[in-house]
Amino acid sequence: MSLREEKEIHIHNPKMLLFSICFVLMFSVMNGTMFNIAIPDIAESFNLLPSEVSWVMTGYIMIYSVGALVYGKLADTVSFKKLITFGLTVFTIGSLIGFIAPNYYFVLAARVIQAIGGSMMPAIAFIAPIRFFPNERGKILGIISSVMAFASGIGPILGGVIAGFLTWQYLFLTSALMIVTLPFLLKNLPDEETVSAKLDYLGAALVAVTISTTIIGITLAMTEVLWITIVAFVLAVVRMFTAKHPFIPPHLFKNRNYIVAIISSFLAVACLFGLMFTVPIMLRDVYDLTTMQIGLVMFPGAMSAALIGRKGGRLVDQIGARKVYMMSLGLLTTGFVIISSTVGLTPLIVSAMLVFPMMCFPLVQASGADILANMLPKHETGVGMGVFNLLNFVSGALSGAIVGVALDSFSPQDPFNWLAISGDSAVFSNVFLTFVGLVLTSFILFIFIYRERAHPAT
Known part of the structure; x- marks a missing residue:
């Protein structure tokens, strides 16, 4: 047990702390959804293929993913105030670089710097409820989920308006405004003692190499790079079992429910992110819509997620996270079937049908996080x-990388889904039908292998 867990943390104003966390989280989420809308504009500005421009999102997420775990581990030994100050400062620097970027390489560099700073947010958003609100964890996770859903609803339309009336560069400038949350967070976070941090830098580097080479190999179709992935993965596993303080503790994977939960979530979230990446490209290629029009088409679906977020959190407390999670996977499967069948119809119909898969985002997120929090010791x-x-x-x-390659490589005129329309929209119908299969796999895996404990872990 860490030093942090041996004494109770006193918070002077819990409501203001929660408000501050939600405020910075909203900016962090909007940073992702705004750039999803601008992907076609960025591709047009630099004459990029879908697989190339996908790095605006996939490159960011690649760094963000490793950074989220690093910050999570550091949060046990370094005060939240120091982590937040560093994270928000670095994120703002990256945003300003992106605003003045003269070419695509500077844009990617700016996104990497943003990710290094912004990956601090998952540690704050998901660990804070457990550390600071242990008796209201379900309620707080529901609030956080609804804020994330609200931000995802505002992001597309805000990104469309900014990039439509100005240019996509101003999205970086808007993201830089997140720095205004720093004084509020510093004021309301409790003072914590920083103890000596023991971080397995070699293990972290091996995990980062495994992730980055996998995405590079898929995106650029460089199979030789995947050999580096295999070697890095093997070394990461060896390091995990031999290091005194491993980057990823091996004992986590002795818990069958934990393995099932992360694999099931991996598949479901991959489809949700894939949806957010694919839809703007589809609306540009099939319907020739402007950036603002793309934002307007996606807005109803994103706002449905915002509206259902808080109710989903309450539902988790009322009927249990497992039931909500299975229900959300069923709804997500149905949503992808619907959108796969309606691609190629009028933008108004597509906009209405996007509501079904997009509203599942907060349900999957809130229930999945609560399942995990319940199964592990504190x-x-x-x-x-x-x-x-x-x-x-x-x-x-x-x-994002796999969908980008698929869009580059395939252009069928006849979709696999016999309900869908033939033509340029066929490839997008097939992508969404593939998501149906992945979500069904996630559902079957969870319902047949996951076993709910009679009592939560302590």
Whole structure:
């Protein structure tokens, strides 16, 4: 047990602390959804293929995923105030670089710097409820989920308006405004003692190499790079079992329920991120919509997620996270079937149908996080959440890279879904039908292998 867990932390104003965390979280989430909308504009500005421009999202998520676990581990020994000050400062620097970027390489560099700073947020958002609100964890996770859903609803339309009336560069400038939350967080976070941090830098580097080479190999179709992935993965596993303080503790994977939960979540979140990446490209290629019009088409679906977020959190407390999670996977499967069948119809119909898969985002998120928090002992929750977040973000990066390659390589005129329309929209219908299969796999895996404990871990 860490020093942090041996004494109770006193918070002067819990409501203001929660408000401050939610405020910075909202900016962090909007940073992702705004750039999803601008992907077609960025591709047009630099004459990029879908697989190349996907690095605006996948590159960010790649760094973000590893950073989320690093910050999660550091949160056990370094005060939240120091982590937040460093994270928000670095994120703002990256945003300003992106605003003045003269070419695509500077844009990618800016996104990497943003990710190094912004990956602090998962540690704050998911560990703070466990550390500072242990008796209201379910309620707080529901609030956080609804804030994330609200931000995802505001992000597309805000990104469309900013990039439509100005240019996509101003999205970076908008993201820089997140620095205004720093004084509020520093004022309301409790003072914590910083103890000596023991971080397995070699293990972290091996995990980072495994993730990055996997995405590079898929995105650039460089199979030789995947050999580096295999070697790095083997070395990471060896390091995990031999290091005194491993980057990822091996004992986590002795828990069958934990393994099932992270694999099931990996598949579901990959499809959700894939949806967010695919839809803007589809609306540009099939319907020739402007950036603002893309934001308007996606807005109803994103706002449905915002509206259902808080109710989903309450539902987790009322009927249990497992039931909500299975229900959300069933709804997500149905949503992908619907959108796969309606691609190619009018933008108004597509906009209405996007509501079904997009509203499942907060349900999957809130119930999945609560399942994980319940199954692990308290002293392992931080690192457990870190690995959970790591794999979820990696799933998003992989889905964007794989979808980008699929859109580059295939252009069928006849969709696999016999309900869908033939033509340029066929490839997108097939992508969404693939998501149906992945979510069904996630559902079957969870319902048949996961076993709910009679009592939560302590």
